[in-house]
Amino acid sequence: MFGAAAEAHPHVWITAKSELIYAPDGTITGVRHAWTFDDMFSSYALQGIEAKTKGAYTREELAPLAQTNVESLKEYAYFTFARGDGKKQRFNEPVDYFLEYRDTALTLHFTLPLKTPFKAKELSLEVFDPTYFIDFQYADKEPVKLVGASADCKMQFQRPNDGSAAAQKLGEQNFLDGGAGNFGMMFANKILVECP
Amino acid sequence: MMQTLSRAMRGLALSVAVLAAVALLDGAVHALLAQNPFGAPRAAEPEGGIVGWLLAKQSEFYRQMSATIRAAKSDGSAVWTLLAISFAYGIFHAAGPGHGKAVISSYLVANRETARRGIVLSFASALMQSLIAVLIVGICAWLLNATAKTMCGAEKAIEIASYALIAAFGARLVWVKGGGFIRALQLPRPALAMAGAHHHHDHGDHDRGGDHHHHAHEHHDHGHDHTHDHGHDPHHVHDEHCGHSHGPTPAELAGPGGWRRGLGAIFTVGIRPCSGAILVLVFALAQGLFWAGIAATFAMGLGTAITVAAIAVLAVSARGVAEKLSAARDGGGMLVMRGLEFAAAALVLLFGIGLLLGYVAAERVTCL
Numbered sequence: 001m002f003g004a005a006a007e008a009h010p011h012v013w014i015t016a017k018s019e020l021i022y023a024p025d026g027t028i029t030g031v032r033h034a035w036t037f038d039d040m041f042s043s044y045a046l047q048g049i050e051a052k053t054k055g056a057y058t059r060e061e062l063a064p065l066a067q068t069n070v071e072s073l074k075e076y077a078y079f080t081f082a083r084g085d086g087k088k089q090r091f092n093e094p095v096d097y098f099l100e101y102r103d104t105a106l107t108l109h110f111t112l113p114l115k116t117p118f119k120a121k122e123l124s125l126e127v128f129d130p131t132y133f134i135d136f137q138y139a140d141k142e143p144v145k146l147v148g149a150s151a152d153c154k155m156q157f158q159r160p161n162d163g164s165a166a167a168q169k170l171g172e173q174n175f176l177d178g179g180a181g182n183f184g185m186m187f188a189n190k191i192l193v194e195c196p
Numbered sequence: 197m198m199q200t201l202s203r204a205m206r207g208l209a210l211s212v213a214v215l216a217a218v219a220l221l222d223g224a225v226h227a228l229l230a231q232n233p234f235g236a237p238r239a240a241e242p243e244g245g246i247v248g249w250l251l252a253k254q255s256e257f258y259r260q261m262s263a264t265i266r267a268a269k270s271d272g273s274a275v276w277t278l279l280a281i282s283f284a285y286g287i288f289h290a291a292g293p294g295h296g297k298a299v300i301s302s303y304l305v306a307n308r309e310t311a312r313r314g315i316v317l318s319f320a321s322a323l324m325q326s327l328i329a330v331l332i333v334g335i336c337a338w339l340l341n342a343t344a345k346t347m348c349g350a351e352k353a354i355e356i357a358s359y360a361l362i363a364a365f366g367a368r369l370v371w372v373k374g375g376g377f378i379r380a381l382q383l384p385r386p387a388l389a390m391a392g393a394h395h396h397h398d399h400g401d402h403d404r405g406g407d408h409h410h411h412a413h414e415h416h417d418h419g420h421d422h423t424h425d426h427g428h429d430p431h432h433v434h435d436e437h438c439g440h441s442h443g444p445t446p447a448e449l450a451g452p453g454g455w456r457r458g459l460g461a462i463f464t465v466g467i468r469p470c471s472g473a474i475l476v477l478v479f480a481l482a483q484g485l486f487w488a489g490i491a492a493t494f495a496m497g498l499g500t501a502i503t504v505a506a507i508a509v510l511a512v513s514a515r516g517v518a519e520k521l522s523a524a525r526d527g528g529g530m531l532v533m534r535g536l537e538f539a540a541a542a543l544v545l546l547f548g549i550g551l552l553l554g555y556v557a558a559e560r561v562t563c564l
Contacts, residue, residue: 009258010255011258011471011475011560013259038262039262040475040479041475041564043479043483044344045344046344046482047342047344047347047481048337048341065343065344065345068344068345068564069564072563073564131560133560135255
């Protein structure tokens with residue numbers, strides 16, 4: 001009854017691509033996302049926004065909407081959850097954000113700088129909506145890139161749908177915990193980077 | 197005094213037992229969900245679990261809507277497909293949070309309402325939900341050409357108002373039902389009270405959410421042959437207008453007050469539109485097919501109404517079963533029923549407060 005979130009289902013679909021940004025000394029400084037919204041949500045978001053050329057919105061015309069987007073995302077911690085060697089990491093407010101309109105879909109680009117850039121043997125980054133109002137699906141091609149990372153670093157990417165053991169375990173744990181809070185974790189996309 | 201206490205304990209224990217049963221059922225549903233790795237909303241066949249399948253289905257229907265609306269631009273017949281998808285989506289979607297299942301069911305249980313009334317309330321509130329969605333998008337987007345940000349602001353305001361309404365509605369139910377419960381607790385042991393009586397009558401208050409106390413006596417002329425028990429503590433307020441455990445009489449239902457009684461429930465549930473409907477409407481408007489979006493919204497509402505009504509009927513039947521079971525228990529049944537009604541009323545209040553404070557997850561409004 002109170003586990004209502006467990007019955008939630010998405011209203012917004014995002015096709016995501018992410019880049020992990022490293023400094024030359026091997027510290028990770030932030031995450032750069034490119035999130036493409038489904039066409040229903042894209043037209044919803046574009047409602048009331050005037051374009052000089054019909055059906056073609058420029059970056060400038062979309063700037064106020066991009067501003068609204070990143071401001072609203074703050075409440076949800078940008079749906080981006082990072083851990084360095086098991087320790088939770090926090091992000092500053094997004095920088096370099098803009099919206100792009102192509103093929104009836106909006107893509108939100110933004111960079112999340114880490115509050116404190118860090119080095120970690122094992123970095124995990126999860127992208128998901130705990131309430132599963134938004135469904136995050138990573139792009140088929142080049143879903144995740146490491147930018148400027150040492151060649152020794154190994155990246156592993158787990159999709160929520162591949163039935164990986166980790167996702168299953170999370171799911172069970174989640175239900176054992178009572179369920180309502182972190183249902184969306186079952187739909188988490190998990191990026192693991194190991195650097196020696 | 198000891199008797200009252202022990203009765204109170206027994207009533208509470210039974211109410212707790214009923215609530216525990218509900219919680220168990222809820223847990224069972226979750227266990228069912230857990231067994232099913234339905235972390236595959238797009239997978240064609242999530243393994244096992246009807247619930248998982250339902251969840252997958254509604255996502256599927258929802259995603260088909262935008263494509264169908266686009267298709268309807270060039271091919272009018274696609275509108276029929278749209279209506280069918282929307283209807284099916286409504287049926288599946290109403291199983292999710294929101295849509296007033298909890299509020300309507302609790303209200304029906306608390307107020308001893310009939311299944312028929314439950315169905316009417318479900319359809320009326322779903323219709324109102326659809327209307328509100330059309331009004332929001334019609335005014336904000338179509339008339340004022342407001343941005344999504346403005347619309348989401350309106351949705352947020354309505355959301356808070358709806359939570360406050362649920363809490364207020366619950367508080368009122370608790371107030372009314374609390375009285376009935378306390379009176380039930382104060383009644384002496386039925387075995388003594390019933391000595392020499394033909395049959396036991398339900399002494400609960402008769403006001404179904406209405407303030408009938410002052411003209412309570414007009415209810416006296418129900419053609420019933422019953423015996424009042426006046427032999428108890430003269431200090432306590434005894435509602436003279438014997439509550440009857442049967443449903444409202446046809447006259448009550450037909451009377452203006454009869455339907456007005458349900459308006460609170462309809463309004464409380466109906467004021468909050470479904471985020472999905474708003475998205476579909478705005479999308480349809482952008483495609484120049486606002487009317488198709490409106491039709492889809494009402495088809496969705498119809499589907500929603502069917503699911504909510506089914507759950508409402510289930511709640512009413514469950515109450516009926518509880519009543520039969522408890523009636524067999526030598527008069528203690530009334531206490532159980534009053535306790536159950538009180539618990540249902542309290543549930544609405546807790547639900548409203550939980551929503552207001554963010555403890556209870558509801559369908560999010562589309563603000564990004």
